[in-house]
Amino acid sequence: MLQSLRLHMSGDGHEYHTAKPTSLEKRHMNTDLTREQVLQYEKFGFVKIEGFLDSDELIHWQETIDDAVNTRHERIPGFNDGGGIGDEFYDNVFKQRVNLWKTNSSVKNLVLDQQIGRMAATLEGLDVVRIWHDQALYKGPWANPTSWHIDNPYWSFTTRNATTIWIALDDTTIQNGALYFLPGAQKEATFDNVPIGENVGSLFAVYEDWGRRSPTCVEMKAGDASFHNGLAPHAAGPNMTPEFRRAFAIIFMPDGATFNGQKNILPDPYFKRLSIGDPLDNDDLNPVIYQKTGAT
């Protein structure tokens, strides 16, 4: 997700990490996909992976992402304020922090993990995947819902084959902001979209038929995860609890995706150098995470 964002990738006081994948220690993650899971993803546009992180690994992710979020203080501007100040509604959808892997070496070790990249490639039938960006999505106590939207139209490339892994760092329930999907609708999605505004169902003014369907709510235990296709319509409920609902997402793009003219997370100097149609193959910002053996 991430509809609107101003990020300064240089000259802002952060120390940025480059994209050299570190030697990866064996992690305690369930990264094997069953055939049923792959077929379910293909058909419905999303799939839940139960027990993606075991209990030790979950604690490691919670501590690592919390630490990274709490040392990053920039605000992600919302659509309604055009990136300025004062979007009270969007500010209270979630506390959002993007590309934590670029400024935190522990997050980098988690995010540049080729096993997760392999899952993304398998689900999308790709030989090579790059990371688009990561993002922490912390719904605070009494947070607003995340309105229905599709992701890919916000991004700087246009494809039917991007995917997001969304990792639950807390139990996510109907009460505290679980995700909702419209099964199968990714196949019908055009690239028309709406901003994430105050009207939770404004996407259904664009896709009228979808507004007559019942969504699937995907509750998760902490450590579960889901993948959703970049054109899968989704939303999340409000947080009707006094606790945080913490999640962390990583977005994967096909190698070979090209620039479509939108800035999104691209740093200013890089954005200014790009022309529409250029490959988004900057190995420092969007490194290859997984390459199938034999793929060139």
Ligand SMILES: O=C(O)CCC(=O)C(=O)O
């Ligand atoms: O975490 C949420 O509330 C929404 C997540 C989302 O829209 C996404 O990961 O694409």
